Amino acid sequence: xxxxxxxxxxxxxxxxxxxxxxxxxxxxxxxxxxxxxxxxxxxxxxxxxxxxxxxxxxxxxxxxxxxxxxxxxxxxxxxxxxxxxxxxxxxxxxxxxxxxxxxxxxxxxxxxxxxxxxxxxxxxxxxxxxxxxxxxxxxxxxxxxxxxxxxxxxxxxxxxxxxxxxxxxxxxxxxxxxxxxxxxxxxxxxxxxxxxxxxxxxxxxxxxxxxxxxxxxxxxxxxxxxxxxxxxxxxxxxxxxxxxxxxxxxxxxxxxxxxxxxxxxxxx
Amino acid sequence: xxxxxxxxxxxxxxxxxxxxxxxxxxxxxxxxxxxxxxxxxxxxxxxxxxxxxxxxxxxxxxxxxxxxxxxxxxxxxxxxxxxxxxxxxxxxxxxxxxxxxxxxxxxxxxxxxxxxxxxxxxxxxxxxxxxxxxxxxxxxxxxxxxxxxxxxxxxxxxxxxxxxxxxxxxxxxxxxxxxxxxxxxxxxxxxxxxxxxxxxxxxxxxxxxxxxxxxxxxxxxxxxxxxxxxxxxxxxxxxxxxxxxxxxxxxxxxxxxxxxxxxxxxxxxxxxxxxxxxxxxxxxxxxxxxxxxxxxxxxxxxxxxxxxxxxxxxxxxxxxxxxxxxxxxxxxxxxxxxxxxxxxxxxxxxxxxxxxxxxxxxxxxxxxxxxxxxxxxxxxxxxxxxxxxxxxxxxxx
Numbered sequence: 001x002x003x004x005x006x007x008x009x010x011x012x013x014x015x016x017x018x019x020x021x022x023x024x025x026x027x028x029x030x031x032x033x034x035x036x037x038x039x040x041x042x043x044x045x046x047x048x049x050x051x052x053x054x055x056x057x058x059x060x061x062x063x064x065x066x067x068x069x070x071x072x073x074x075x076x077x078x079x080x081x082x083x084x085x086x087x088x089x090x091x092x093x094x095x096x097x098x099x100x101x102x103x104x105x106x107x108x109x110x111x112x113x114x115x116x117x118x119x120x121x122x123x124x125x126x127x128x129x130x131x132x133x134x135x136x137x138x139x140x141x142x143x144x145x146x147x148x149x150x151x152x153x154x155x156x157x158x159x160x161x162x163x164x165x166x167x168x169x170x171x172x173x174x175x176x177x178x179x180x181x182x183x184x185x186x187x188x189x190x191x192x193x194x195x196x197x198x199x200x201x202x203x204x205x206x207x208x209x210x211x212x213x214x215x216x217x218x219x220x221x222x223x224x225x226x227x228x229x230x231x232x233x234x235x236x237x238x239x240x241x242x243x244x245x246x247x248x249x250x251x252x253x254x255x256x257x258x259x260x261x262x263x264x265x266x267x268x
Numbered sequence: 269x270x271x272x273x274x275x276x277x278x279x280x281x282x283x284x285x286x287x288x289x290x291x292x293x294x295x296x297x298x299x300x301x302x303x304x305x306x307x308x309x310x311x312x313x314x315x316x317x318x319x320x321x322x323x324x325x326x327x328x329x330x331x332x333x334x335x336x337x338x339x340x341x342x343x344x345x346x347x348x349x350x351x352x353x354x355x356x357x358x359x360x361x362x363x364x365x366x367x368x369x370x371x372x373x374x375x376x377x378x379x380x381x382x383x384x385x386x387x388x389x390x391x392x393x394x395x396x397x398x399x400x401x402x403x404x405x406x407x408x409x410x411x412x413x414x415x416x417x418x419x420x421x422x423x424x425x426x427x428x429x430x431x432x433x434x435x436x437x438x439x440x441x442x443x444x445x446x447x448x449x450x451x452x453x454x455x456x457x458x459x460x461x462x463x464x465x466x467x468x469x470x471x472x473x474x475x476x477x478x479x480x481x482x483x484x485x486x487x488x489x490x491x492x493x494x495x496x497x498x499x500x501x502x503x504x505x506x507x508x509x510x511x512x513x514x515x516x517x518x519x520x521x522x523x524x525x526x527x528x529x530x531x532x533x534x535x536x537x538x539x540x541x542x543x544x545x546x547x548x549x550x551x552x553x554x555x556x557x558x559x560x561x562x563x564x565x566x567x568x569x570x571x572x573x574x575x576x577x578x579x580x581x582x583x584x585x586x587x588x589x590x591x592x593x594x595x596x597x598x599x600x601x602x603x604x605x606x607x608x609x610x611x612x613x614x615x616x617x618x619x620x621x622x623x624x625x626x627x628x629x630x631x632x633x634x635x636x637x638x639x640x641x642x643x644x645x646x647x648x649x650x651x652x653x654x655x656x657x658x659x660x661x662x663x664x665x
Contacts, residue, residue: 011476013614030292036596063305091270091309098447121595122476125455127443130411134447139412139527142440156530160590161436162541167531180596181589214330218270218309222331222452222489225310228290228482231474235626239633239644247645248655251627254643255604256663258625 001052001150003045004114006059006101006132007038007073009066010122034069037117040178043185045115046077048150054112055079059104061089061097067201075188075196082108088206091218098131100216103209105136113155114175118143129177140175141168145182270309270327274301278321288316290480331450332488341367342427342491344418345378345390346437352378352386354544355433357503359496360394362460363431364504366469369462370428375399377421379414381407391512394504398514403521409437412527415444420519422449427491429469434495446493452486453493458500458622469494478618498543499601500622535590542591547573548602550593550620551581554609554630554649558586563653564608570660576600578610594619609649612637629653
């Protein structure tokens with residue numbers, strides 16, 4: 001079984017600090033990491049490969065330095081790494097990203113399953129998995145928490161829903177996006193680290209994958225960011241003092257006097 | 269091809285753009301700004317520069333459409349067993365305002381089986397029209413058939429705006445449809461408004477776990493698509509006297525889908541689901557022991573709310589993952605959120621900070637949770653919770 005995992009480089013922290021005077025973002029020593037949700041996708045791909053044979057390939061789109069991060073995935077068992085890197089990809093929204101990744105996947109070829117993390121930690125959109133499946137013309141299932149069975153030409157998996165899960169069966173090739181419940185990612189082995197050092201990451205440009213540059217990057221992106229701002233978190237916090245009995249009593253009275261509590265009373 | 273350049277003659281080396289860049293892609297070289305390969309062409313620097321020293325070439329946009337041919341606001345009405353989900357009503361509330369601002373019609377699109385009653389309810393909640401695709405084979409949500417039907421409807425009717433819930437299904441259907449139509453989609457919008465000048469949809473959403481807000485437009489493609497989380501938009505009071513048109517459009521219903529839903533299993537047995545709850549009582553590691561979560565459940569029960577949990581307690585196996593609130597769990601926005609023994613890591617705050625009223629109970633007065641809390645109690649949750657339960661029980665019975 002040949003599996004392709006799509007991963008994204010994200011900032012290691014989501015904390016955004018603003019310089020109030022200049023209204024600009026303060027950025028100090030933020031390291032880049034592989035999107036944490038994608039590490040579950042990597043682990044699942046390696047497990048499938050180990051169980052069924054075949055190859056696990058990691059694919060990403062980003063600046064040249066992402067190649068170093070991709071090597072980390074080799075140290076946990078990925079066989080090959082491909083990075084799509086080109087100025088033409090700059091400014092991609094989720095549609096342009098889906099397109100570029102789909103072209104990269106077509107070039108890798110001969111795949112049975114594509115695994116993505118459920119969403120990226122920086123953007124949180126969860127759009128690229130389904131968008132990519134559509135561009136490849138293959139089915140997808142999101143929020144997969146377990147692969148129940150996978151055969152030569154089908155997969156049966158559990159999709160997490162708001163109140164439980166669904167069992168979904170679809171033919172291969174297909175795309176799944178996975179939640180963290182699916183596995184516990186392993187740590188790199190010494191042997192894996194050695195191999196990662198020796199492995200070259202394939203870096204492909206838009207031309208290499210035969211992508212139409214009009215559909216890449218900013219020009220291929222229907223959405224545009226017109227403004228970014230740091231939300232105000234101005235909360236008038238009230239610390240309730242007194243003995244525990246007084247604290248509980250005061251809090252209960254305050255809440256009961258609010259609108260929501262009246263609704264509760266009516267329901268009771 | 270799009271590109272961005274610093275005009276060296278105009279650049280005075282003020283560094284305003286360096287600070288404005290959300291991606292750290294501008295550096296100073298010989299006292300002049302220089303853009304590195306980390307640039308994503310977001311354009312934040314262009315507006316920050318006071319000296320017009322940044323040349324931003326946007327280039328020709330692919331697949332642009334004649335936006336004047338599109339009109340009307342659509343809402344995807346999710347349903348379960350023929351009953352619209354609350355998110356559908358919330359979307360109608362938001363859609364009503366947008367439709368009024370655009371002086372156009374608001375339509376609900378509902379797909380499923382046995383939807384007679386649902387259509388009337390959608391009209392009473394603000395829809396002018398209901399497009400209903402009612403077929404036995406569509407009883408359960410299926411990515412393949414639902415996306416096929418929805419896409420056909422968009423092609424035929426050309427709506428200007430399409431809203432879907434940022435639910436499990438909505439977050440699967442919306443990107444599939446947007447990708448097929450080649451239009452823009454903005455996830456998890458917390459604010460939607462019409463630009464009074466040009467009528468475009470201004471879509472504001474959190475990024476970086478809610479630490480940065482971004483306003484996004486989709487200027488050259490239609491429909492403008494957005495998903496909205498639970499409890500962000502307000503539903504309208506039902507008005508039974510409202511009239512509307514129920515339309516059964518002609519669509520091709522995929523007969524034998526490749527994707528098959530074999531089973532649906534409920535594992536959460538509580539009456540109230542986390543994302544829909546008006547009141548959530550959440551426990552963290554400060555509860556000390558999994559046994560003590562009984563107090564969390566008891567308070568939730570007394571208040572008719574749902575039980576939430578921090579990541580630490582889920583990872584420790586105290587409670588199931590479905591209860592986890594936060595960035596790697598669920599995003600919630602109830603009227604009242606109790607954080608009991610939760611310190612308030614940034615990832616947790618990202619999942620609950622939009623709650624109307626936040627109550628923090630924690631031993632540590634310096635816990636970050638107090639910064640977002642409307643009411644805080646510095647104390648032992650094991651002591652406070654039983655007293656609180658007693659207080660509420662006395663009033664609520």
